[in-house]
Every structure is written in structure tokens, then in C-alpha cells.
Amino acid sequence: MHVNLKISSIVGALACGLALVLGAQPAAAHPGSLWGIDLSSVVALRDQARLAAHRTTPPPQQAELERVRTIVLDPGHGGENHGAIGVAGIREKHLTLELAYHLREAIQARYPEVRVVMTRYWDTSMGLSERVHLANLAEADLFLSLHYNAAVHNRALGYETFFLTPEEVTPGEQQEQSPMLASAEGGAVESPVEGARLVGQHGDDLIFIQRDLMRAHQHQLSGHLAHCVQNGFRTHLDSIDRGVKQANFGVLRGAHMPAVVVEAGFLTHPGEGQELVQRAHRQRVVNALVDAIDAFDDEMARVLDQP
Ligand SMILES: [Zn+2]
Structure with missing residues (x-):
């Protein structure tokens, strides 16, 4: 993969964590999917986490x-x-x-x-x-x-x-x-x-x-x-x-x-x-x-x- 390593490792870690939690089995992935999990929804979860962080500590220029x-x-x-x-x-x-x-x-x-x-x-x-x-x-x-x-x-x-x-x-x-x-x-x-x-x-x-x-x-x-x-x-x-x-x-x-x-x-x-x-x-x-x-x-x- 040619994506930014930091991002891909975060997404990878999240996806792995979710896969473990959900007990998902490795499967033949379609594009955008890893172990049956849609990566874009994992990335969206990361957005939610950031949104929560923003709500608790509002930066000055919101x-x-x-x-x-x-x-x-x-x-x-x-x-x-x-x-x-x-x-x-x-x-x-x-x-x-x-x-x-x-x-x-x-x-x-x-x-x-x-x-x-x-x-x-x-x-x-x-x-x-x-x-x-x-x-x-x-x-x-x-x-x-x-x-x-x-x-x-x-x-x-x-x-x-x-x-x-x-x-x-x-x-x-x-x-x-x-x-x-x-x-x-x-x-x-x-x-x-x-x-x-x-x-x-x-x-x-x-x-x-x-x-x-x-x-x-x-x-x-x-x-x-x-x-x-x-x-x-x-x-x-x-x-x-x-x-x-x-x-x-x-x-x-x-x-x-x-x-x-x-x-x-x-x-x-x-x-x-x-x-x-x-x-x-x-x-x-x-x-x-x-x-x-x-x-x-x-x-x-x-x-x-x-x-
Ligand atoms: Zn172009």
C-alpha cells in the first residue's frame, strides 16, 4: 500500500482490534474491506473519536x-x-x-x-x-x-x-x-x-x-x-x-x-x-x-x- 504509513497503521490497528472484538474471520477481501470490515467505516469511527475530543477541548478557531x-x-x-x-x-x-x-x-x-x-x-x-x-x-x-x-x-x-x-x-x-x-x-x-x-x-x-x-x-x-x-x-x-x-x-x-x-x-x-x-x-x-x-x-x- 502506498498510503501514509501512520494512517495505514492506525487504520490497520483499529481494523485488527475490531476484527478481534467481533470475532471476524479473515476472508477474501473486496476492495476497501479487511477481514470483512469496511475500512471506511473504521475511518469514520476515528472521525467520531476526533469529534468527541474536539467537543471536550475546543480549539480557538472553531x-x-x-x-x-x-x-x-x-x-x-x-x-x-x-x-x-x-x-x-x-x-x-x-x-x-x-x-x-x-x-x-x-x-x-x-x-x-x-x-x-x-x-x-x-x-x-x-x-x-x-x-x-x-x-x-x-x-x-x-x-x-x-x-x-x-x-x-x-x-x-x-x-x-x-x-x-x-x-x-x-x-x-x-x-x-x-x-x-x-x-x-x-x-x-x-x-x-x-x-x-x-x-x-x-x-x-x-x-x-x-x-x-x-x-x-x-x-x-x-x-x-x-x-x-x-x-x-x-x-x-x-x-x-x-x-x-x-x-x-x-x-x-x-x-x-x-x-x-x-x-x-x-x-x-x-x-x-x-x-x-x-x-x-x-x-x-x-x-x-x-x-x-x-x-x-x-x-x-x-x-x-x-x-
Ligand atoms: Zn489528475
């Missing part, structure tokens, strides 16, 4: 979010899909997982009431539609797919945030044959056609209209979320603002909540690629994203409270 109750963090790539490999020789899939764990810690420290779910907790392959499906099941209020960027030349530099193109949010006939696939989707495992199908399951016109309105609203909120992320990056990162963009990302298609793909910097740039594997850079990205969540929550409260 706050509450008005609208956001559940956040899904999606560490890009994983398993066979390594993502980009940068100038520092580190694979994107490891960096995104590390970022997700630290972001989760930071969110929970600041907003102990908020539930944070990750689409993967270790180095495992996962389809795009699986990630979206998990976010939908978790009834997430927002979805951040975490990535680092790569380019064929080494001059590309900076941070950018994507949300889905409008025709993919209210899909038409072209949905199934969409040619554009942005760089975050790179790799043979993930494909744009994996996105969850939203239309065609109900023949009722009213359902179509309601769904279109819902998607239009969600699309608008995804745009707001993308701008909040870029603003956060502008405040915390000393790099180039490449702006908010729209693309047909399979990992965003089918999401029932505001959802963005975050590209926190270029692994392939000789300077930035070295910098963003450093702990200090990761902390700046974490701070930017926590600020973005805070700003987005304000925006949600403003939009949703409009008469």
Missing part, C-alpha cells in the same frame, strides 16, 4: 457552516491510474491522497460538525462514476476532486478550477459522444463515458423540467464554488491564476451537488513541480480550500435564502 453539512473529497487517480508524474518524481495519485487527508483534518478542526467523506482512503483504482456515485450516496453538499496538473511542455504554471460545461449538466443528444476530455482525466482507467447517466430513465415531462431546473441551479452553484476555490488560491498561492474553466469531466458528470475539479499546480513545471511536493505548499493549498469552503457556504446561504 466555526460553523450554515449550509454545508457533508463534504466529499475525491483524491484524483489511484491504484493503476498514477495520474501525472512530475519533475520531483512523485506520482499525482499519492500527492492527491496526502492532500485529501490533510484537507480533511483541517476541515474537521475548523468545522467539527461537518462530515467529511473521501472517495478513497488508500491507493486504490476507482472509476469516475464510482466517485460521483459515492458523493451522491453520501448526499454531499459539495464535491472537490483534487488534482495536480501536467503539460507536455514544462512552461505551464499555475492553478485552475473546472466545473462541468452546461450541456453536460442538462445533457442533450451529444452527451454520449462528447469529444473533449481535459487533462485531469488522463490515464486508461478513467474515461469520459463512465459518467452516470441522468436522463432517459423517466418519461415524464414534469420530471424532466424539474430535473433541468435542479441541474441549472446546481450548475450555477458549481460555478460559484469554482470561483471560491480560485479566490482561495489567489490569496494563498504565489503562482499564476489560470482562472475558472468549464470542461466535460467524467468525474463531475452525474453529481447531484455543486462539484469542481481542482488543479492546484503543475507537476511538470521545473519550479512549481518541486515546490508543490513540499509540506508548506500543501498547507497553503489546504488553507486555500478551507477558505473556499467557508466562502462557498456564505454564498450558498445568500443564494438559497433569496426570496
